[in-house]
Amino acid sequence: MADDTRSENNDSLALRLEMRGVRKRFGATHALVGVDLAVKPGEVMALVGENGAGKSTLMKVLSGAHPADAGSMRLDGEPYVPCNPLHARQCGVAMIYQELSLAPHLSVMENILLGVEPTRGMLLNRKAMRERALAAQQEVGMGHVSPDIKVSSLSPGQQQLVEIARAVTLECRVLVLDEPTSSLTRHDIENLFALVQRLKAQGLSIVYISHFLEEVREISDRFTVLRDGETVGGGITADTTTHEIITMMVGREVDDLYPRSARSPGDVVLEVNELGGERLPVSASLCLRRGEILGMAGLIGAGRTELMRAVFGLDGVREGNVKVGIYSGIADPARRWKQGVGMVSEDRKNEGLAGGLSVADNVTLSHLRGLGPWRFVLPSRQRKACHRWLRQIPIKCQSPAQPVNALSGGNQQKVAVARLLHADVDVLLLDEPTRGVDVGSKAQIYELIDDLARGDPDIGRPPKAILMISSYLPELLGVCDRIAVMCRGRLGEARQVDEWDDHRLMIAATGHDRLAIAGDGVLSDV
Amino acid sequence: MSDKNNTSDVGRETRPNGLAFHSGWMNTLGRFLALLLVFAFFAVLVDGGKFYTVRNLENIIRQSAVYATAGLGMTMVIITGGIDLSVGSIIALSVVVVACVLDLSAGGVGDAHYLINQWPVLLPILAVLAGVAAATLAGMANGSMIVGLRLVPFIVTLGSMGMVRGLAKGIADERDIYPPEDTWISSIMDPTLTSADRSWMVLPPGVWLLLVGVAAAWFLLRYTRLGRHIYAVGSNEETARLCGVRVGRTKMVVYAMTGFFCGLAGLMQFSYIGGVGQPTTAVMYELFIIAAVIIGGASFSGGEGSILGTLIGALIITILYMGGQQMGWPKWVQEMVIGGIIIAAVTLDQVRHRKMV
Structure with missing residues (x-):
């Protein structure tokens, strides 16, 4: 002793x-x-x-x-x-x-x-x-x-x-x-x-x-x-x-809070071919179908957000192309919204939401048509349109007129997603949709994502296509149908979720793919 | 220095060496060519070759000396990533203080008055010291507010632009001061080449003073620790702080020096406007001086700027101004042209940066 x-x-x-x-x-x-x-x-x-x-x-x-x-x-x-x-x-x-x-x-x-x-x-x-x-x-x-x-x-x-x-x-x-x-x-x-x-x-x-x-x-x-x-x-x-x-x-277990209903992938709605951004990504290809959730794993700085921004037309493109449904060609966010693509930014505070504005303003911001005669926007119609989503999602707030930054992180995130629903997009690009959100709201967001991917024939809502970035592996494994891993600006092949687990994702993200392919489930050091 | 070079390591080790070394001089040379171009423009367009007479050239130099002198301090401020909008007002303050001190000989009683009458040599010296000291103090006030209150330079100097101008008017009691006798101060900017008995000076004393200032400022920026710290603060303030540069003190000194140089510019302005203590003089000079510095290659985002560039910038601004006058352009056209030139210069600066990064 x-x-x-x-x-x-x-x-x-x-x-x-x-x-x-x-x-x-x-x-x-x-x-x-x-x-x-x-x-x-x-x-x-x-x-x-x-x-x-x-x-x-x-x-x-x-x-x-x-x-x-x-x-x-x-x-x-x-x-x-x-x-x-x-x-x-x-x-x-x-x-x-x-x-x-x-x-x-x-x-x-x-x-x-x-x-x-x-x-x-x-x-x-x-x-x-x-x-x-x-x-x-x-x-x-x-x-x-x-x-x-x-x-x-x-x-x-x-x-x-x-x-x-x-x-x-x-x-x-x-x-x-x-x-x-x-x-x-x-x-x-x-x-x-x-x-x-x-x-x-x-x-x-x-x-x-x-x-x-x-x-x-x-x-x-x-x-x-x-x-x-x-x-x-x-x-x-x-x-x-x-x-x-x-x-x-x-070192942690996958929780059981991820709903997964039967989904049936439909037509291809988003196709990315050998896309290279100004700095990142180096090269990325993917193909996303209606009624499907595609996850992107990777480490911070691997270029996932850059890929999403390039797809949405926020950042420039060096090479390659993006095809949304039947459209290809020049990309900018306004055009993407019209083509039925919406994005939720990872940076809610600075990019995702207009903090001082009301919930109604935030929800309707990207689609102000039909909220009044001619091109007018009537606040009452904005609030009415917003109400529908408050109930459907559901978002907890006092009224649609409440400033969005008075809401909790989880509800703010739901407002950001509600914007996409209000604009009635077919393709949802979600960048870290559960960052800074408490566990309860997380479960609700997962449920919402699952619901959107399934579609709802009762109210005539077709299934949506969802591309989602997350750094939280259990979440990706729980929610997605397929997962692709990005490492140093290169997006790997998307595989069915049951071919992945925490270890393999981590190995691919840290540039150890070779090992994963080598053994049949058994990892060994070279 | 384009993107493409970043990928190949081998080629860049030898090449940028030459490029980086020459780029500073190439830039200055480019600005010098611009100066010649602007001059040639007016030389051709102004009737009867009047633009390139000795008298006119001398006028250009005399007028630009005021801008250039104040521009020395402004260059340093802009290199640190700051701005000083109060320079015009500080020049006026210096003009008024000089006139006020010279005015002491007019009347009054007491020991001070006795001394002045006994030693008339002292008075102009005292006037110069007082004028420069007042201007330096104004600059120090700017610096201490920016550093001490952690305010943005733009706001502080916007405020002090009004305060210092008001102070100058207050000292002068809102009227022009005419000192009773002409001293040597009133003649530091008088023409030399075109007057027989002063041609031995070649250039007016005020312009010589500017040249000394240019040499001093150039030397300070290039060869002293402070000079390197000024560039470092503007280039990356956090890094400078991390490396132990006293960022606050550096800024303080820079604004104080701007005040000092504005004090010198005030002496020249006093003489240039005929030895009158006019509190409303040098209005809008901040525009001309900032324009001179920016045209001279300084960058608003800090880290860049050169004394020689500012000198050339001041000449370009003056030629535009005086050339416009001699072409018979109305004043509003001149003002619009100079404003436009500033925007063009900044645009050019940005294009250059985009290429570099």
Whole structure:
């Protein structure tokens, strides 16, 4: 017993970074409910977890952007309480975020030495600046790039190296890389990995956050898994199979709240061929029939929302085409509404609803015809039209005149869906239709979606076609008929839902398809 | 620097080097060509070659000096991603304060008056110091409101545009001040090349002062820490803060410097309008000065701008203004043309950005 405590003490002395029982709450949401993380010097620690597991909150706590509510952090044995990101940097904890933080108009050397420029009296010591920048550049393997180049003219991979060089000149002790490969080419990724190995050899501690388990295997010594704001496991990467890591990441059961009535797929109403967006998606093809729910799974940033926006004509298209029923050609949202396509945005607050306007206004916004003589819009008719949906869906609100932002999240979402019904669309594009919605409303929304896909011959409503994005796997598995997985901008083949399960979806989303195809249901590591 | 290059890593390592290095000078050169074009336009259209006489050229330079001097500060403000709408009012404040101090010699009693009579040399120096100090203080007030109250520069300087103008009118008691005797201040912008006894100066002292200011501002932006921080704040404020740049202090200094340069511009304006302390002078100058800076290649979104560009911009604006006058265009046409030029310049700036990104 006594020996145990001693050895634990020794362990914690040797730790570079130690987080214990870190908790963080935003209002009613518990973002972190007890996170433990320990990193040794000269070690790459991978931090993995599903979307929303709390990784980004944890990093914000570590970087001092948000203070922790409870728990302790230690850096080289000393208590570490960063008050802001600048302080964290000065303590030696540097973050490289997905969104790079560089001054695009400044040169490479000015970015590397921003805030710590060497001076001689009042003047910049440009010679010393160049030398120090070049030294840092050499260390990160971009010694061949001139320090005078503007950062905005570099490739994303090189820009990332500039940021790492900046951390290196600060002599940081802990380097946190948040999804560092998401916008890199294969060549850049290899460079980055080689650099991580070099930095590690110099005794730096590296926290590597990634969805991509393949990368985690390649680069990390140990890993820690977060789920629902909690550390649920971890270990030595080499001793653990990918299958085990995924089990820790997913670790939950499919609930039985998904109604599924008999649906009969009809004609094809939406066809997407090799669609490429301005940035994302890279390439996506799909085909959606009436009376069918097609789900799109994938990680955040894989390009699902971009695909939906491109289909709806919100974003530009680089190549490929979209055919809605008999229409193909130029796409813009107004035309799509006329063709019978409606979309519910994932960003309800900024995009989905006009918050200050009434429920009636929001429901009727995309289809104001027939609400008065000629082209007039009579508020009374708007309210009447709205009433029908309030009863049918049902939406809980005092009256159609109530401002929509006074409603609960679930009811707001139902208003957003009611807009599509009011416009009488045939194709519903739903982006995260249950985000930020309580469980009760979720069940109602699932029921509504199921109802729409089935159609209702009694009131003469034909079945609708539904394309749905969700990051919550049980929901996709419960609601959809077919599911396609998007990974790094490419949409995989849509398969029947019974060919999928949590694991396979996760594997496909993290770029491990090969494994899923290889075994017959049995996962094995290559 | 188009999208296509982003995918190939190999080619870009050598190529952008040359491009990035030259692009700054290429831009300045392009603006210089625009300047020549505008000049040539009026040189051809204005009757009898009157537009390119020595006298007219000198007038252009004298008039543009006021815009350019104030534009030095404005350039820095716009590089940080801010704006200063109060420059015209600050120039007027400086004009009025200079006139007021010079007016002290007219009468009054007491030690101060005694001193002034004993040392008449002191008075103009005192006037210059007071004028520049008042303008700098006004700039500092702008800066501290923007930083301290965390307000948007547009709103703060919109408000101070009115306040400072009111202050100038109040100091002058809402009338023009005519100092009793002409001092050297009134003649800093007087023509030199066209007057025999002053031609040894080549350019009026005020224009020399501008050139010194240009050199100082250029040097500051390019070779000092503060200069780099000004660009960094405009380019990405959060990053600058993260890297330990004192963002607030940088902004503060930039607005104070704008005040300072407006003070100098006020001295020139005082002389240019004939040594009168006119509180209603320099109205609409903010428009001309901002136009000069934007035409000079600064970007409203921050991070970009150059002193030499502003100098060229000020010349272009002045030539448009004076050329229009000499063509006999009515004033309303001139104003519309200058407004249109600003929109065109900003549009061009955006097109250029879209290409870059």
